[in-house]
Amino acid sequence: MFKLTSILAAVSMLISGILSCTQLLPYDTDGRDQVENVILLIGDGMGENHLEWTKDELGIDLVMDDMPLRGYSKTKSANSPITDSAAGGTALSSGIRTGNNYVGVYFADPLQTYSTPTNITEICESHGMRTGVITTDLTTGATPSAFSAHTNDRGNNDKIIAQQMASDIDIIWGNTDEDFNAATAEANGFTVIDSEAEMDALRNGSKSFAAFNSSLWRTETGTDDPTLSEMTEKAIEILDNDEGFFLMVEGAHIDKHSHSNDEKNMMIAVQEFDRAIEKALDFAKKDGNTLVVVTADHETGKIVYRNGEYKYTRGNHSATDVPLLVYGSSNFIDNGEAVNNYMVPRLIAASLGFEQSEFRNVQAD
Ligand SMILES: [Zn+2]
Numbered sequence: 001m002f003k004l005t006s007i008l009a010a011v012s013m014l015i016s017g018i019l020s021c022t023q024l025l026p027y028d029t030d031g032r033d034q035v036e037n038v039i040l041l042i043g044d045g046m047g048e049n050h051l052e053w054t055k056d057e058l059g060i061d062l063v064m065d066d067m068p069l070r071g072y073s074k075t076k077s078a079n080s081p082i083t084d085s086a087a088g089g090t091a092l093s094s095g096i097r098t099g100n101n102y103v104g105v106y107f108a109d110p111l112q113t114y115s116t117p118t119n120i121t122e123i124c125e126s127h128g129m130r131t132g133v134i135t136t137d138l139t140t141g142a143t144p145s146a147f148s149a150h151t152n153d154r155g156n157n158d159k160i161i162a163q164q165m166a167s168d169i170d171i172i173w174g175n176t177d178e179d180f181n182a183a184t185a186e187a188n189g190f191t192v193i194d195s196e197a198e199m200d201a202l203r204n205g206s207k208s209f210a211a212f213n214s215s216l217w218r219t220e221t222g223t224d225d226p227t228l229s230e231m232t233e234k235a236i237e238i239l240d241n242d243e244g245f246f247l248m249v250e251g252a253h254i255d256k257h258s259h260s261n262d263e264k265n266m267m268i269a270v271q272e273f274d275r276a277i278e279k280a281l282d283f284a285k286k287d288g289n290t291l292v293v294v295t296a297d298h299e300t301g302k303i304v305y306r307n308g309e310y311k312y313t314r315g316n317h318s319a320t321d322v323p324l325l326v327y328g329s330s331n332f333i334d335n336g337e338a339v340n341n342y343m344v345p346r347l348i349a350a351s352l353g354f355e356q357s358e359f360r361n362v363q364a365d
Pocket of ligand 1: 045085255256259300317
């Protein structure tokens with residue numbers, strides 16, 4: 001048994017050595033403006049036309065349009081021109097291109113026989129930063145999972161939640177399913193909350209797991225649960241500290257309402273996501289050392305502008321590039337530049353002054 005373990009360890013080291021030696025980054029990530037805190041906001045399914053349609057229909061401006069750098073993220077996965085949220089989230093968390101349905105694992109090694117990619121949450125933790133993952137979806141949804149778990153099937157909710165429970169993440173907030181066990185969360189040092197009042201009572205430096213119900217995405221008052229912007233504001237207050245923090249915020253319902261081509265509710269979700277961005281920008285402007293990055297994992301609904309009107313043209317994801325908006329860095333990207341989605345966490349790491357080798361694999365284009 002000892003011998004087999006040694007051989008496996010040797011093979012694993014050999015493979016990771018080959019990967020890191022032979023594959024060089026196609027981008028220079030040196031020389032980025034340095035920051036101490038990062039807030040990454042992901043509008044699930046949010047394409048450029050979701051924003052244009054919302055502004056046009058409602059006659060409003062969006063705060064995110066004022067962010068100084070604006071480029072695009074290219075979203076294809078390792079096995080499809082059209083990604084799902086698992087592969088898209090993994091690109092944004094782990095700096096690699098993996099296959100649809102995979103969460104935080106390599107496309108070539110989904111069962112993690114030899115290696116598991118490191119994600120930006122783990123890298124930030126290793127530097128003593130506080131971390132948070134918040135969503136309007138289930139905490140086991142594909143996007144939050146990509147920042148907090150590793151598994152070959154996005155549907156492995158039990159494995160995902162077990163990894164979240166065992167993690168060093170300070171804040172995991174969203175809706176929960178039947179795999180959530182409050183006693184286990186508490187045994188792992190989390191304060192379990194299930195209402196806005198309980199969230200508001202949390203103090204700076206606390207560690208908490210939310211078990212909200214399903215009304216999170218709504219913006220009307222009268223529910224027990226906080227809105228995404230309220231969660232964002234409170235999470236920043238809890239995470240802020242001298243060692244820095246990384247916070248991922250997902251607005252999941254832009255995607256959900258685009259699958260059903262429900263533009264009215266999609267626009268409500270876009271507006272609430274924009275309010276969450278405003279909270280992040282308010283903090284960043286006061287703080288002066290905070291990077292705010294807004295993007296999407298993919299576009300949903302393939303919204304087109306035709307004959308003077310916007311309309312959905314499908315009920316699923318599309319291959320359309322998505323917005324990549326940046327505040328707090330003059331050189332994260334160039335204005336108008338389109339980068340591969342897996343460069344986003346690599347550029348975040350570079351902005352924090354971390355080596356690219358902290359991602360266990362370096363994937364060439
Ligand atoms: Zn979707």
